[in-house]
Amino acid sequence: MNTSLWVVTLFYILCLLMCLDEITSKNISTDEDALLALKAHITNDPQNLLASNWSKDTSVCDWIGITCGTRHRRVRGIRLRNMSLTGTIPPDVGNLSFLVNFSLFGNHFHGSLPDQLANLRRLKWLALGFNLFDGIIPSWIGSFTQLQYLDLYSNKFGGMIPISVCNLSKLNHLYLGINNLVGEIPKAIGNLQNLKILSLTNNKLSGGVPNGIFHISSLQVIDISDNWLSGSIPTTTLFRNMSSLRVLDFHSRL
Ligand SMILES: *[C@@H]1O[C@H](CO)[C@@H](O)[C@H](O)[C@H]1NC(C)=O
Numbered sequence: 001m002n003t004s005l006w007v008v009t010l011f012y013i014l015c016l017l018m019c020l021d022e023i024t025s026k027n028i029s030t031d032e033d034a035l036l037a038l039k040a041h042i043t044n045d046p047q048n049l050l051a052s053n054w055s056k057d058t059s060v061c062d063w064i065g066i067t068c069g070t071r072h073r074r075v076r077g078i079r080l081r082n083m084s085l086t087g088t089i090p091p092d093v094g095n096l097s098f099l100v101n102f103s104l105f106g107n108h109f110h111g112s113l114p115d116q117l118a119n120l121r122r123l124k125w126l127a128l129g130f131n132l133f134d135g136i137i138p139s140w141i142g143s144f145t146q147l148q149y150l151d152l153y154s155n156k157f158g159g160m161i162p163i164s165v166c167n168l169s170k171l172n173h174l175y176l177g178i179n180n181l182v183g184e185i186p187k188a189i190g191n192l193q194n195l196k197i198l199s200l201t202n203n204k205l206s207g208g209v210p211n212g213i214f215h216i217s218s219l220q221v222i223d224i225s226d227n228w229l230s231g232s233i234p235t236t237t238l239f240r241n242m243s244s245l246r247v248l249d250f251h252s253r254l
């Protein structure tokens with residue numbers, strides 16, 4: 001092969017590597033399809049916020065509640081808070097490969113979280129609190145290595161807290177309160193060394209309180225009240241390690 005051919009080949013290899021992300025993660029049409037699928041799964045929108053606004057005639061980046069990246073022009077944020085929407089999340093939402101922020105906080109969304117959401121590897125912020133979601137908290141949630149904020153507060157999630165949640169090393173807010181969670185608080189919860197807020201209130205959690213919790217020095221709020229927990233609190237460790245703590249609620253429903 002001559003030199004110019006090598007240069008051309010090298011150029012193609014470089015481009016392939018650099019563009020791979022864009023190639024494999026589709027394009028803005030994929031994002032539009034995914035959001036239109038979400039719209040189609042919204043069965044009640046009393047304020048008519050999406051009906052005409054989420055239209056194929058305008059770019060998804062101009063749709064209400066949607067933000068796009070400046071570099072990629074791909075959907076990075078969905079923010080549909082307190083809009084009285086009723087509906088379910090279709091699997092298509094898992095195609096939004098650039099999604100960073102996903103908030104449906106304070107609506108009437110129901111059903112379970114489709115497994116396809118496991119593809120949202122860039123998520124930093126997942127706020128589904130104050131809805132009617134049910135099913136389990138899927139273990140794939142532990143694969144969102146960038147996740148900082150996880151709010152599933154006040155839903156109908158059942159089953160156990162997946163151990164994989166303890167792998168979310170960047171997590172600083174964890175709201176799982178007011179659900180139907182059973183079983184024990186995972187021992188490895190002490191791995192969450194950046195956690196500031198831990199809310200597990202109002203579930204059916206049982207067993208002891210893992211000691212690791214009292215070694216998370218960043219914790220400001222621990223609310224594990226209204227569960228079926230037992231055992232004791234290591235007060236000496238608590239006051240030595242936890243200088244940021246503002247709220248400690250262990251009050252029991254028993
Ligand atoms: C997106 O990709 C599809 C093929 O996968 C192509 O048909 C479409 O024109 C592309 N859209 C944009 C806006 O690039």
Ligand SMILES: *[C@@H]1O[C@H](CO)[C@@H](O)[C@H](O)[C@H]1NC(C)=O
Nearest residue numbers: 052053055058062063064065
């Ligand atoms: C949709 O809503 C956004 C935000 O309120 C607004 O900027 C945009 O002009 C609206 N688009 C249409 C087509 O109504």
Ligand SMILES: *[C@@H]1O[C@H](CO)[C@@H](O)[C@H](O)[C@H]1NC(C)=O
Nearest residue numbers: 067068076077078100101125
């Ligand atoms: C994500 O949400 C946070 C907090 O609301 C905000 O500071 C950030 O700018 C948002 N980013 C995107 C890409 O929407």
Ligand SMILES: *[C@@H]1O[C@H](CO)[C@@H](O)[C@H](O)[C@H]1NC(C)=O
Nearest residue numbers: 080081082083105106107130
């Ligand atoms: C959403 O509604 C809740 C409860 O009504 C309220 O506490 C909260 O401040 C609202 N949030 C926003 C962003 O409007």
Ligand SMILES: *[C@@H]1O[C@H](CO)[C@@H](O)[C@H](O)[C@H]1NC(C)=O
Nearest residue numbers: 026030033091092094095116
């Ligand atoms: C998006 O997701 C749906 C359901 O998971 C799937 O059927 C579809 O082929 C996916 N891909 C694109 C490019 O829309």
Ligand SMILES: *[C@@H]1O[C@H](CO)[C@@H](O)[C@H](O)[C@H]1NC(C)=O
Nearest residue numbers: 139142143163164165166167
């Ligand atoms: C958590 O991380 C450990 C090591 O970092 C890994 O071996 C394990 O498979 C992960 N667990 C889950 C449930 O993701």
